[in-house]
Amino acid sequence: MSEFHYQNGEMFAEQVSLTQLAESVGTPAYVYSRSAIEAAYQEYAEPLADMPHKICFAVKANSNLGVLNVLAKQDAGFDIVSVGELERVIAAGGKPDNVVFSGVGKQDHEICRALEVGVWCFNIESIPELDRLQDIAADMGKTASVSLRVNPNVDAQTHPYISTGLKDNKFGIDIEKADEIYLRASRLSNISIQGVDCHIGSQLTSMDPFLDALDLLLALVDRLAEKGIKLSHLDLGGGLGVTYKNEQPPAKADFIKAVRERIGKRKLSLVLEPGRSIIANAGVLLTRVELLKHTDHKNFAVIDGAMNDLIRPALYGSWHAINPVIPRGGEEQVYDVVGPVCETSDFLGKERSLCLESGDLLAVMSAGAYGMVMASNFNTRGRPAEVMVDGSKADLVRRRETVADQLALECLPGEKACF
Ligand code: LLP
Helix, strand or coil, X not given: CCCEEEECCEEEECCEEHHHHHHHHCCCEEEEEHHHHHHHHHHHHHHHCCCCEEEEEEHHHCCCHHHHHHHHHCCCEXXXXXXXXXXXXXXXXXXXXXXXXXXXXXXXXXXXXXXXXXXXXXXXXCHHHHHHHHHHHHHHXXXXXXXXXXXXXXXXXXXXXXXXXXXXXXXXXXXXXXXXHHHHHHXXXXXXXXXXXXXXXXXXXXXXXXXXXXXXXXXXXXXXXXXXXXXXXXXXXXXXXXXXXXXXXXXXXXXXXXXXXXXXXXXXXXXXXXXXXXXXXXXXXXXXXXXXXXCCCCEEEEECCCCCCCCHHHHHCCCCCEEECCCCCCCCEEEEEECCCCCCCCEEEEEEEECCCCCCEEEECCCCCCCHHHCCCHHHCCCCEEEEEEXXXXXXXXXXXXXXXXXXXXXXXXXXXXX
C-alpha cells in the first residue's frame, strides 16, 4: 500500500491526516513519508547486501536536511555536485567518506573543502578537471581518490533535457579517449585511480540503455586491467525511472540482478547514485484551491501552488497525478490546474477531471524528487514548507519562507558599496 492513501474518505500520509496538516503548516507544503523513503532505499540495499556496494543518494533530487538525515540513518552514501550539497550532507549526519563528488564544473574552493573533509571519491569529467584536482591535492599534501566519468554515447530514450550519455552532451569523457586518460591519470602523484563511472540520464524506463552502457564500461575495465590499471569500483550513476502515470520502469531488484549478472566474477564494488527512484513517490505537494474560474472555453482551478513551487510540468511537460484530499461525490468537470504566477506555462496539470469547490485541498503526487530543490522565488513567492511524516508524527523540516526572508538579502543602492 502506498504511504499516501485514503482512509475514511480522506488522504493520509502514513497515519497523518493531510487536512489537519494543511491547517497546521499551511499550503503549499511538501509532505514526505519517512517509511516510503526507507522502503525505497532498502529496495536497493537488500539485493546488494552480499556484495561490496555503495548506494549514494543523489542529493540534487531532494536536499532537505530531514530527508538526508533519514537516509544517513539507513547508512546511505551521497552523490553531490556542489560544496553546498556537501555541507548539507554533513549537517544532516552523513559521512564524507561515503560521498562521491560529481559534476562538470567543480570549483577550486569546492575541491579544497571536499579534500579537507575527506570525500570518498571524485568523479572526474575532463582533463582540465583532473589537472586541477592534482594541483590542489598536491598543494594540500593530500591524495584524491578518483573515478573517471565516461560518456558511453548511449541513448537513454528519455526527455532530451535529462539525457546525459550522448556524445553531444556536456557530460563525461568520450569513452574512446578513456584508456589514454586513465594512463595519464595513473602517472599523477596525488591522484589515486579507484573506479569508473557513468550516468546516462534520468527517468529511464527500460533496462537496455543501462546494460548497453554497462557492457562498454566493463570492456574498459578489462582493457585497463590488461594495462596494469586495476579498478576497484564501477559506478553506474542514477537514472532508474518511476511511475508518474503509467510508465513501467524495471523493479529495482530486477535491475540489480541484471547488473550483477553482467559484472560476473570481476572483483568490483558496485556504486549507484539513485535520486528520483528513492524520493519521487515518497513526497506530495499539498496545495489548496483558491478559486474556480469558468470561461466559455475552459475551466481553471486556480490553486495556491505554482510553477515556482514545482516546475517540472512547465519545464519538461511532466505529468503528475493531482488528487483531492477529500474526494467529493458530485459530477466531475475538466479543469486546467493552474497557479497564480504570471506565465501561461504556470500549470501543474492540464485537463484533469475533478469535482472541486474553492478551499478544497489537492495533493500533487510523486513530487518528492526535483520538486522543492528546483523551487524559486519567482513573483516574490516564498518557497513552501516541508514536512516529514513518520507514523502518526509530523515534523516541520523546513519552515515556509517569508517575504522578510527574501528582502533580508537585498539593499538599496548607496547602502552597501562593493569596493
Ligand atoms: N548522478 C548524476 C551524475 C546525475 O546527474 C543525476 C541526475 C543523478 C545521479 C540522479 O538521477 P536520478 O536517479 O534522479 O534519475 N530535474 C530533472 C532531473 C534531472 C536529473 C539530473 N541528474 C527532472 O525533474 O526530471
